[in-house]
Amino acid sequence: MMKVVALAGNPNVGKTTIFNELTGMRQHVGNWPGVTVEKKEGILEYKGEKFLVVDLPGTYSLTAHSVDELVARDFLLKGSADVVVDVVDATALMRNLFLTMEIFEMGLKNTVIALNKIDLAEKRGIEIDARKMEAVLGVPVIPLNAKEGIGIKELKKKIYEVAHRKTRVEPIIPRYDPAIEREIEHISTVLKHTELAEKYSLRWLAIKLLMRDEEVIKLVLRYLGSEKLNEIMGHIGEVEERYKRAMDLMIASQKYEFVDSLMHRFMRYRFEQGETFSDQLDRILTHPVYGLLALFAVFYLMFKFIFAFGMPLQGMLDDAFSSFGQWLAPQIASETLRGLLVDGVIAGVGAVLSFFPLVFLLFLVMAFLEDVGYMARAAVVMERMMRKFGLPGKSLIPLVLAFGCNVPAVMGTRTLDEEKDRIVTMLINPLIPCSARLSVISFLAGAFFKENQALVAVSIYAVAILLALLMAWVFSRFLVGGETSPFIIELPEYLVPSWKTVIIHSWERSKEFVKKAGTIILAGSIAIWYLSNYPSVIGSGRSYAERIGMFFEPYVRLMGLDWKAAVSLLFGIIAKENVISTYGVLYGSREAIINAMVPLQAYVLGLVTTLYIPCIATIGAIKAEAGWKWAMFTVVYMIGLASVVGIITYHAALALGF
């Protein structure tokens, strides 16, 4: 019968590379019985003998909390392996040796440590004396650079020796503080002379019982019955009561300290382990103050880039649509059809479509920032701010989604466990400017602020985000009660982005913008053309659009806006881009729009468009997720907020002489 070699270790330590090096092409992939965890087996041939190599799932411990851990633990525990190769990453010894100690605690005396990535450790100034490590841990240690195949020959030799008991293996066993050791001893004594003692290490069973390991509790119940188990568990309950802390955490923590104390005996840093460049960068980009400044700087530069390269293209597209309209008009005999196509469809849809370059560039920059690893750093800064305003860190996910579109963002609040967090995040979500509102902001900033386009856009985004945080604070303090839950972000490594991926992602995202222009915006443009030409043409004071606009004009005039803005905002409820298409239809050309408003009015319109009622799809999503009450509340509070901000901004700016 073939001897079995099990490969254990943390995830991403090079286990698969070692498995491939040991087995070559003689591999078989299947599933572990009863679970959908991949099982890889292969054949190793050494000195004419065949070994079955089994690649166990990568785990950080053997607590049996996940299926992977349970599979790996059961395999080792049943003594299915003649040799256990524990693959250890030399660049992250602490976390790797924690698992090693868990294996040692099982009482196995057939382990070999494959100390992989030794080349990388050396480069980082980590010096490991393999011979000393071997002496301290009591098991063979083989340094490896598996990627280059270095050390594989020695590993094969050692596997052969351990399998044939030609090498002595006496692994060190972690020791805990005297109080815990006493408890281990006590439980071990209770378990002594039972059937379990013949199959498992008593110390391991005692430790796992102290840690309240469910699988081990079941095992004890099966072998010893409920009376014995209750006796043991009753004792453990008393111990926990005495310590006022969970034993599993105490034991794991002391095991970690034990590893720490061992490491210094065989490892040292060749040079002072200062902060890496990546650490230094993280310190600035995630700093409460500098990180926030960096975030604004990145946003500013992003808009600067978008406007610098996007606006000339937008102008060209706008001219192209105008020229196309001028060319098409004389070709159509029917006045109604001409009006519909030229003044309705081309003026409306064209006005929105001309912003395609800006939307594409926005997604390009976003994809770049994502790929390079900056977005996660920005998230740390935002998450810290959010917490100060009463939002849980987990709200970050829906709020990030909201920059793309508020609808999936509202649905994304389902991931929040607390009702309070869910409602508050849902209520403030529509305040985050989505990509549709970017078109409106870009249109207004580009047309009315030649010098400070980027600053104007960033200021509108900043006001919206600040108000979202402020409203979160108000809602969580006065409206919805409950607890918030902590949260932590693991930062990805900084990477040079793949331009191909970045461009593909940007294209995938921005082509949806074109689709939307061809559906919702097209329908909206036709509707607004109809309303502005029936029953009488615009300017007569009798068109539907004018009548609707005039009805709301006294209200929007408080913010310095006219009836055309009122109609645009009304159509913007269907989809925010309709604000631009409505202006396009009502005025006919970009020049006419520029002549009709002053920059202050444009700025107020940009702010109000960003803050007033969510689009109809977002209202529907809130209704579906939280009911009519919260959907209507969102509509009302956002109208109120937009009005207050619009009126204050307009009058304050007038008073300051703008």
Added chain:
Amino acid sequence: MGKLEKVLELIEAGKSIEEISREIGVPPSEVEGMIKILESMGYIQVIETGDSACEACPLKSICPGSCIKFKGKLYQLSFKVSRAHR
């Protein structure tokens, strides 16, 4: 109190990896390692950030935001933490 327990306590206090690293005097990579161990013990859970919300969205076919993804790994404390403080 050992480092693992300290890390859990600091996460509960809302500290970032960077802040925890400074507070207990170990590199951020070691803090990440401890988080992995705490995760395997069931004290911390990974939050799935995939685009499940987008999958259920009625506007997914016309929405430009449906592909926004988050690259960092997000964790939250599990219910087990309350058991740790008896």
